[in-house]
Amino acid sequence: MHDQFTDTTPSAYDYPLLVKQLLHTSLVQARDQQIVYRGQMRMSYSTLHERIGRLANGLSKFGAQH
Numbered sequence: 001m002h003d004q005f006t007d008t009t010p011s012a013y014d015y016p017l018l019v020k021q022l023l024h025t026s027l028v029q030a031r032d033q034q035i036v037y038r039g040q041m042r043m044s045y046s047t048l049h050e051r052i053g054r055l056a057n058g059l060s061k062f063g064a065q066h
Contacts, residue, residue, distance in 0.1 A: 023049070 026033070026045045034042050043051075056066075 023052070 023045075027049050031046045032044050034044055035048060036042050
C-alpha cells in the first residue's frame with residue numbers, strides 16, 4: 001500500500017500484519033518455542049494453536065461464526 005505520507009521499502013511486508021498471519025507464521029517457523037506471559041504462564045506456539053482451536057470449537061457450539 002502506498003500513499004502520499006509513506007514510502008514503501010524493500011523490507012516492508014507485502015501483506016497486512018494480521019494476528020492470524022502472525023500466529024500462523026510463528027506456528028510454522030517456531031512450533032516448539034516457548035511463549036512467556038508476565039513470568040507466570042508458559043506454553044509453546046503449538047499448544048497455543050491447539051487451545052485457540054478448542055476455544056473456536058466451543059464458541060461455534062454457541063453459534064459464533066467467522
